[in-house]
Amino acid sequence: MAQPIRTRMGDGELVMMPAQEIKEDILEGSKDAAERGNIPELSTEELDKLFNIIAEPGRIVSVEPGEEVVVIDDGSVLGLISEQGDSGAGLPLSRSQAILTYERACGADTVLMPHHDFSFKPVKSIINYETQEYYTVSQMTTAPLFYGAQPNMGLYYRPDGPCENPSELLPLGKIKEARQAQLDAAAMMEDDIVDVFKELNNVGLEGINLDTCGSAGDADLMAALNACLRIKKINPDMPVVMGMSSEFVLGMHGEVEFDGKRLAGMYPHKQVEVVEKAGADIFGPAINVNTSESIPWNLSRAVTFIKAASEVSNIPVYPNVGMGVCGIPMLESSAVDCVTRASKALVQIGKADGL
Amino acid sequence: MPIAHILASCMGGIRTAGDLVAWMQMTKKMRLNEAKLYVADKLGIAVMDLINEDVMRPLREELGIGTSIAIPGAVKGIIAKHNIAKLLDIEINSVNLFHSKLK
Numbered sequence: 001m002a003q004p005i006r007t008r009m010g011d012g013e014l015v016m017m018p019a020q021e022i023k024e025d026i027l028e029g030s031k032d033a034a035e036r037g038n039i040p041e042l043s044t045e046e047l048d049k050l051f052n053i054i055a056e057p058g059r060i061v062s063v064e065p066g067e068e069v070v071v072i073d074d075g076s077v078l079g080l081i082s083e084q085g086d087s088g089a090g091l092p093l094s095r096s097q098a099i100l101t102y103e104r105a106c107g108a109d110t111v112l113m114p115h116h117d118f119s120f121k122p123v124k125s126i127i128n129y130e131t132q133e134y135y136t137v138s139q140m141t142t143a144p145l146f147y148g149a150q151p152n153m154g155l156y157y158r159p160d161g162p163c164e165n166p167s168e169l170l171p172l173g174k175i176k177e178a179r180q181a182q183l184d185a186a187a188m189m190e191d192d193i194v195d196v197f198k199e200l201n202n203v204g205l206e207g208i209n210l211d212t213c214g215s216a217g218d219a220d221l222m223a224a225l226n227a228c229l230r231i232k233k234i235n236p237d238m239p240v241v242m243g244m245s246s247e248f249v250l251g252m253h254g255e256v257e258f259d260g261k262r263l264a265g266m267y268p269h270k271q272v273e274v275v276e277k278a279g280a281d282i283f284g285p286a287i288n289v290n291t292s293e294s295i296p297w298n299l300s301r302a303v304t305f306i307k308a309a310s311e312v313s314n315i316p317v318y319p320n321v322g323m324g325v326c327g328i329p330m331l332e333s334s335a336v337d338c339v340t341r342a343s344k345a346l347v348q349i350g351k352a353d354g355l
Numbered sequence: 356m357p358i359a360h361i362l363a364s365c366m367g368g369i370r371t372a373g374d375l376v377a378w379m380q381m382t383k384k385m386r387l388n389e390a391k392l393y394v395a396d397k398l399g400i401a402v403m404d405l406i407n408e409d410v411m412r413p414l415r416e417e418l419g420i421g422t423s424i425a426i427p428g429a430v431k432g433i434i435a436k437h438n439i440a441k442l443l444d445i446e447i448n449s450v451n452l453f454h455s456k457l458k
Contacts, residue, residue, distance in 0.1 A: 062363045068406050069387060070377045071365035076357040087356070104423045106358060109366055109373035110381075138449045142421030142435040143374035144381060145449070204449030207381055237446045239381035281384050316380045316387065321360060334356040343363035353380065353387040355360055 005055050008338050010298050011291035012331030019055065022296045026050050029293070029300030036248075037267040039308035042300065046349050050303060053345050054296050060340040063347050070354035072282075072318060074148055074211040074243060075114035077102050082116065087323065087332050096137045103143050109354075112146040112209060113137060119152035120193045121161070127199045135203040146241065147200050148209030151193060151224045153216035156185035163188070166252060182253045185216075186223035193227035198234065207239035211284075215245035217252025218263040221271075225258045225278040232279035242275045243284030243320055244268070247305060268309035276315055282354070285309050286320040291330050295338050299327030299345055306350035316353035319346050369415070370423045372398065372405040375443060382445045397442055418442065 004016035017025075026047055034041040042050065053061060063069075075086065077098035082088030093101065095113065103111045113134055115123045123130055130147070138145050157165040163185040169178035197208055210228065214221035221244075228240050249271065251264025259277045266274070268285035275283045287302040302319070306326070310317045324330035327342035346352045366373030372394055379390035395402045398418075404410040415422045420442065421435030430438065433453050440447045 060359070060363065065406065066403050067364070068366040068373075069364055070373060070380055070390075071357070071360050072377065073357055079357065102357075103368060104425075106361055107365065107368040107370040107373070107423060108357065108361060109368045109377045138433065139453075140432045142369050142431055142439075144377050201448065204452035206447060206449050235448070237382065238448065241381070281381050315384045316390075322356060328356070334359060336359045339356060339359040340363035343360050347364050354377075355364060 006337070007054060008295045008329050008335055009291065010289045010293050010295065010329055012329035012335055015294065017294065017296070019051075022054060022294070023047070023051055025294045025297040026054070026300040029297035030304045033301040033304035037269065037305060037308060039267070039269055039304065042304055042307070042349065046303075047300070049349055050296075050300055050345055053341050053348070054299070056341075060336050061344050062340060063344050067347060069347050069352060070109045070316075070318070072110040072146070072241070072354060073102075073108065073112050074209055074320070074322070075112060075118055076108070077112070078114055078116070078118070084332070087334070096133060096140070099137055099145070100140060103141055108143065110144040110146060110207075111141055112148045114148050118149050118211070119155055120149045120189070120196050121152065121155045123149055123196050124192050127196060131199050131203045134200055134205065138204050138206065144206050144239070146207040146209045147205055148211050148241075149196070150212040150215065151189055151210060151220055151227070152212070153182075153185050153189050153220040153223065156188050157181070161185065161188075179253050179255070182217070182219040186219040189220070190223040190227045190230070193224070194230045194234075197227075197231050201235055201238065205238065207241065209241040209243065211241075211243045212245040213242055214249050217250040218256050219253045221249055221263050222256045222258055225274055228278040228280050239282070240280045241282040241284060241318070242278070242280040244271060244286045247285070247287045268305050269312050272309050272313045272315070272317065276313070280315065282316045282318050283309070283313060284318045284320050286325045287327070289324045289328065289330055295327060295329060295341075299342055302326040302342070303345050303350045306346055306352060310351040310353070318354035319350065319352050321346065321355045366406055367408070368423070369421050371408055371411040375420075375439065376405065378439065378443055378445055378447075382447075394443070
């Protein structure tokens with residue numbers, strides 16, 4: 001009987017699974033994505049390829065020479081200098097030192113300047129500090145330097161913000177009021193993103209990453225898409241990355257639309273259509289991880305969704321591959337065996353243009 | 356986490372030609388293969404050499420497009436990006452700002 005194969009659960013627990021069980025999980029994961037998204041399952045050949053990636057005996061795996069993709073980030077330098085909230089190492093480096101370390105010592109394809117809070121709302125009040133540091137760093141970096149933050153509409157609700165909180169209104173049956181609160185918050189958030197962009201654009205911004213779009217639901221995504229439209233109107237050459245918060249747009253409002261399409265319920269292969277329409281240059285889908293299922297199940301599911309999005313997309317597709325998305329275990333200390341397998345599978349089978 | 360992805364599937368940034376391919380994807384919306392072909396053509400090398408350190412290390416120094424190695428006096432930063440914008444025929448906002456400040 002063949003030796004069981006070393007893999008993990010979605011929460012990172014190390015498990016030894018028989019090959020047949022892994023094959024069954026891969027098949028089930030792909031079926032789950034296909035049913036939810038109404039997209040094709042992986043072919044027999046692709047399922048076999050994914051099994052072989054998972055079953056590779058090496059501790060870490062990689063793509064073959066010539067298959068490399070562009071790897072960008074949404075705040076990797078925080079992993080060097082920040083604290084536990086970002087799985088950070090807490091190194092006593094400045095943000096600019098961390099960016100240059102990531103560019104020159106790590107060989108990243110692009111770099112990104114993040115605000116520690118990583119949301120546009122708190123950036124607005126310290127924008128002069130951000131523009132000064134961005135300008136200084138942009139004189140030193142050679143790789144593309146993005147500025148990135150989350151739209152994060154939740155910050156506009158009470159008690160953190162001025163708008164009524166839909167999570168309090170909805171249980172009271174105040175549907176109309178909850179929807180209005182979301183529209184109010186969306187308008188404020190859209191203006192904040194554009195205001196921050198304008199200031200950075202004036203100091204030579206090379207690209208902007210709207211990360212974790214839709215985290216507060218469909219109105220959050222709508223505001224980010226509208227902000228992207230406005231950014232492109234101000235500077236048509238400005239590269240915009242739009243990364244998603246999850247595989248499915250939550251219908252917290254339920255009725256908001258973009259380009260005549262209802263946003264609630266969209267999966268990645270539909271999300272990319274509205275992201276393209278907004279003028280974004282790179283789309284970053286995020287596929288949820290189920291911590292109770294195995295990584296073969298989760299990764300197969302992620303690859304199925306990403307392949308479907310990549311096939312219909314006219315712009316580069318860069319799946320999010322941080323903790324707890326796209327087949328990466330929900331584990332504070334990343335498990336490199338799974339990280340590298342996800343990397344390889346998303347490129348080789350998911351046809352990702354980057355990560 | 357990002358280091359693991361860099362080792363598994365990344366083009367290599369300024370060690371090779373990863374930043375150049377990234378510029379084409381983000382400024383021209385090019386899909387991966389199109390961007391690689393475009394950059395290889397501009398550099399006058401084979402696509403497979405885009406990730407070949409042995410080719411890219413001296414070529415980057417020769418073209419003045421920045422290297423990961425600290426070479427005293429060699430081009431880096433905004434001057435490298437000026438050369439990259441020219442080489443790839445793209446607009447880079449920081450470079451345009453730099454040009455606008457020159458007397």
